Amino acid sequence: MNKFLLIVASLLIVFSGFSQTDDEPVLWTQELHKISETEYELVVKADILKDWHVFSQFTEEGGSQPSELIFDKVGEQYELIGAAKESETITEFSDVFEVNETFFKEKLTFTQKIKILDPKLNHIDLLVYYQVCKDVCIPGEKEFVFLIGEEPLNLEEKTIDERSVILSEALILDLKNKDLLTEGLEDTIDSKSSLWMIFALGFLGGLIALLTPCVFPMIPLTVSFFTKQSGTKSKGITNAILYGFFIVLIYFLLSLPFHLFDSVDSQILNTIATNVWLNVVFFVVFVFFAFSFFGYYELTLPSSWANKMDNASSKAGGVIGIFFMAVTLAIVSFSCTGPILGGLLGSTALAEGDVATNLSTGMIGFGAALALPFALFALFPAWLNSLPKSGGWMTTVKVVLGFLELALALKFLSNADLVGHWGILKRELFIAIWIILFVLLTLYLFGVIRFPHDPKNQKISTTRKTIGLISAVFVLYLSLGLAKITNLKLLSGFPPPDFYSLFQKENDCPLGLNCFKDFNEGMAYAKKVNKPVLLDFTGWACVNCRKMEENVWSDPEVYKILKEEYILISLYIDDRKELPELEQFDYKYESGRIKHIETVGQKWGTFQTLNFNAASQPYYVLISSDLEILNSAVQYTDTETYKAWLLQGLEKYNN
Incomplete structure (x- = not known):
C-alpha cells in the first residue's frame, strides 16, 4: 500500500501544474554584470513566498537538500573564480534531522564570478537545484541562460504588456x-457530519475487507496466538487491543503524505477531481483493480517485505513485536485491501472539503473496522466458534467489489470527458454502461456467469440471491432513470448532469x-x-x-x-x-x-x-x-x- 500511495503522490506532483491555484513559492530573476573584458559576475535572485524557505548551498550534511549551482562547460570556455557567494541566511536546529540547517527566507541571492577563456563564448548555461520548504519540502530546478556580449544582459523583473494590463484590471x-x-x-452542510459520513464509508470498507480471503482466516489465528502465547488472559487481551491500535495507526500513517502535499498548496489534491489526464489514470488504475478482484491476476507486494516484518516481530517481541505483526497484516492483505483502499481514495477525492482530512478520516475508519474483531474476539474468545468457515463466499465478495470498482472507475472517465469537453460519455451512455455492469453482477450472483476462481457446481446461498435481487432492483431503478421516468436523485453527482445529454x-x-x-x-x-x-x-x-x-x-x-x-x-x-x-x-x-x-x-x-x-x-x-x-x-x-x-x-x- 505504501507503494501505491507513493505512485499516486508522484502523479499528483506531476499534474500539480494543472491546479487552479498557481502560486509558486519561489520567483526567480537573473542579472549579468561586466567587470572587465574577460570577467563577469553572474547573479541569481529569488523572492520566496511568505512562510517558505530555500536551503543554502552550505547547509549541514544529514539534513535537507542543499542548493546546488551547476555550470555547463566549465574549464572549456570559461572558469569559475572562487565559490558562489550567498546573501544572508538563517541557521536553525532541525528536530527532524537533528542537525543545524541553513536557509533563506523571503529573498536569496547567489553570486558567481567567472573568467572567459574562449573569446567566441556568447552564453553561459546555469542550472540551479534547490529545495523549498513549508512543513513539507519540494525539490525544484531552474535553468538560466546568461548572454555574453557587448551589451551585458540585465534581466529585471518581468513585466506584462499593455493588453494584459487592461484585461487584468477588468x-x-x-x-x-x-x-x-x-x-x-x-x-452549509456541517463539515463534521460529512467527516462522520467519510468515517462510516471507511469503516464499511474495512468491514468488507474483513470478509475477503486475505484477512478473514487471520482473525482466529491471530486471536488464538495472543490468548495462548501471552501467559495470562488479561495479557492476551491487552496485546490484542494493542495489535488493533497499531492496525488503526498504520492506516492513518498511510494518509500523512497527502497532508504534506496539501500543505504545499491547498488545491493540489483537488486536481484529482478536475485534471483530465489524472482522471484517466485513475480510471485505468481502478479497472486494473477490478480485474484483480475478478481473479484474472493477483496484486501482491514483494513477499520479502512480509518476511522481513514477520522476522522483526519475532525478534523484537513486546510492544515493538506487536507493531511489526500489524505491519505484516497490512502487507500480506494488500491484494484484497489495496483495491478497496483505492476506492476509498477515489471517494474522498470526490467528496467536498479538505481531501487530506477526508482521506485520514476514511483511513481511520478502515483501520478501526479491521482492528475491531481482533479486540472483540480477544475479549470474548468463545465468539470464535460462531465465525463462519472460509469458503467460496469470500470469492463472491471479491467479485462484487470488482463490479463496484468498475462503476467507480467510470466516474473518473466521466470527469475527464466533462472537463475536456470530449462529448463522448454523455449521461445516457454512462447510465447504460452502469446498467450493463449491474446486469452482469446480477447474473453472476444468480450463478449464470462465473469467474476463474469460482468453484464448479457452487451452491447459490440465500444471502447471495438476496444481494442479486437488490442488484436487479438497482438495474430497474437505473432503467427508469434512463427512460426519464424517474430523476435518479439518489445518484446525484455521479452520472453526468442532465444537460450533458x-x-x-x-x-x-x-x-x-x-x-x-x-x-x-x-x-x-x-x-x-x-x-x-x-x-x-x-x-x-x-x-x-x-x-x-x-x-x-x-x-x-x-x-x-x-x-x-x-x-x-x-x-x-x-x-x-x-x-x-x-x-x-x-x-x-x-x-x-x-x-x-x-x-x-x-x-x-x-x-x-x-x-x-x-x-x-x-x-x-x-x-x-x-x-x-x-x-x-x-x-x-x-x-x-x-x-x-x-x-x-x-x-x-x-x-
Missing part, C-alpha cells in the same frame, strides 16, 4: 458591501434554466432587465455542484425563483477550453509572480480568488448589476436554507 470588481459575503454566513443540444445550463457563462454578458443582461444575479462558481467535475442542482435547484419553489427572479451566471472553474488568442493574457500578482491565463477555467478561477477570496465550488453569490453584494455567500447547503437565502437577497434588491 478581472477586478469594485464590489459594494463586500464585507457582507462573510457576515452571518449561512450554515445526447438529446439536449441547445441548452447546456442546469435543469434547462437560461444561464450565461460569461460574467460581463450576464451582468449586462441583468442591467437591461433590471434583475439581480445569482453568480454560480461551479465545475464540470464538481459532485456537490450536481447535487445542489439536482436536489436543491430542482425543488419547485427554488426553481421558480431561479427562473423568474434571478439572472444565472455559471462560471466553470475547471473548464479546460482555451480562450480565444486575443483574450489570453498574463496576470501579474502583487508579489511579482506572473500567471498566464489561457483557459476559461483559469480566467474564472482567478476571478473568484481575486474578488471573493474563495477557491471552492459550489460557491454562490447574490449580486446586483451595480456590483452590490445582496447577501452572504453560501456553498453546499439544504433546500430550505437555500430558498431562504435567495428570498433574503431578492428582498434586499427590491428595497
Whole structure:
C-alpha cells in the first residue's frame, strides 16, 4: 500500500501544474554584470513566498537538500573564480534531522564570478537545484541562460504588456458591501457530519475487507496466538487491543503524505477531481483493480517485505513485536485491501472539503473496522466458534467489489470527458454502461456467469440471491432513470448532469434554466432587465455542484425563483477550453509572480480568488448589476436554507 500511495503522490506532483491555484513559492530573476573584458559576475535572485524557505548551498550534511549551482562547460570556455557567494541566511536546529540547517527566507541571492577563456563564448548555461520548504519540502530546478556580449544582459523583473494590463484590471470588481459575503454566513452542510459520513464509508470498507480471503482466516489465528502465547488472559487481551491500535495507526500513517502535499498548496489534491489526464489514470488504475478482484491476476507486494516484518516481530517481541505483526497484516492483505483502499481514495477525492482530512478520516475508519474483531474476539474468545468457515463466499465478495470498482472507475472517465469537453460519455451512455455492469453482477450472483476462481457446481446461498435481487432492483431503478421516468436523485453527482445529454443540444445550463457563462454578458443582461444575479462558481467535475442542482435547484419553489427572479451566471472553474488568442493574457500578482491565463477555467478561477477570496465550488453569490453584494455567500447547503437565502437577497434588491 505504501507503494501505491507513493505512485499516486508522484502523479499528483506531476499534474500539480494543472491546479487552479498557481502560486509558486519561489520567483526567480537573473542579472549579468561586466567587470572587465574577460570577467563577469553572474547573479541569481529569488523572492520566496511568505512562510517558505530555500536551503543554502552550505547547509549541514544529514539534513535537507542543499542548493546546488551547476555550470555547463566549465574549464572549456570559461572558469569559475572562487565559490558562489550567498546573501544572508538563517541557521536553525532541525528536530527532524537533528542537525543545524541553513536557509533563506523571503529573498536569496547567489553570486558567481567567472573568467572567459574562449573569446567566441556568447552564453553561459546555469542550472540551479534547490529545495523549498513549508512543513513539507519540494525539490525544484531552474535553468538560466546568461548572454555574453557587448551589451551585458540585465534581466529585471518581468513585466506584462499593455493588453494584459487592461484585461487584468477588468478581472477586478469594485464590489459594494463586500464585507457582507462573510457576515452571518449561512450554515452549509456541517463539515463534521460529512467527516462522520467519510468515517462510516471507511469503516464499511474495512468491514468488507474483513470478509475477503486475505484477512478473514487471520482473525482466529491471530486471536488464538495472543490468548495462548501471552501467559495470562488479561495479557492476551491487552496485546490484542494493542495489535488493533497499531492496525488503526498504520492506516492513518498511510494518509500523512497527502497532508504534506496539501500543505504545499491547498488545491493540489483537488486536481484529482478536475485534471483530465489524472482522471484517466485513475480510471485505468481502478479497472486494473477490478480485474484483480475478478481473479484474472493477483496484486501482491514483494513477499520479502512480509518476511522481513514477520522476522522483526519475532525478534523484537513486546510492544515493538506487536507493531511489526500489524505491519505484516497490512502487507500480506494488500491484494484484497489495496483495491478497496483505492476506492476509498477515489471517494474522498470526490467528496467536498479538505481531501487530506477526508482521506485520514476514511483511513481511520478502515483501520478501526479491521482492528475491531481482533479486540472483540480477544475479549470474548468463545465468539470464535460462531465465525463462519472460509469458503467460496469470500470469492463472491471479491467479485462484487470488482463490479463496484468498475462503476467507480467510470466516474473518473466521466470527469475527464466533462472537463475536456470530449462529448463522448454523455449521461445516457454512462447510465447504460452502469446498467450493463449491474446486469452482469446480477447474473453472476444468480450463478449464470462465473469467474476463474469460482468453484464448479457452487451452491447459490440465500444471502447471495438476496444481494442479486437488490442488484436487479438497482438495474430497474437505473432503467427508469434512463427512460426519464424517474430523476435518479439518489445518484446525484455521479452520472453526468442532465444537460450533458445526447438529446439536449441547445441548452447546456442546469435543469434547462437560461444561464450565461460569461460574467460581463450576464451582468449586462441583468442591467437591461433590471434583475439581480445569482453568480454560480461551479465545475464540470464538481459532485456537490450536481447535487445542489439536482436536489436543491430542482425543488419547485427554488426553481421558480431561479427562473423568474434571478439572472444565472455559471462560471466553470475547471473548464479546460482555451480562450480565444486575443483574450489570453498574463496576470501579474502583487508579489511579482506572473500567471498566464489561457483557459476559461483559469480566467474564472482567478476571478473568484481575486474578488471573493474563495477557491471552492459550489460557491454562490447574490449580486446586483451595480456590483452590490445582496447577501452572504453560501456553498453546499439544504433546500430550505437555500430558498431562504435567495428570498433574503431578492428582498434586499427590491428595497
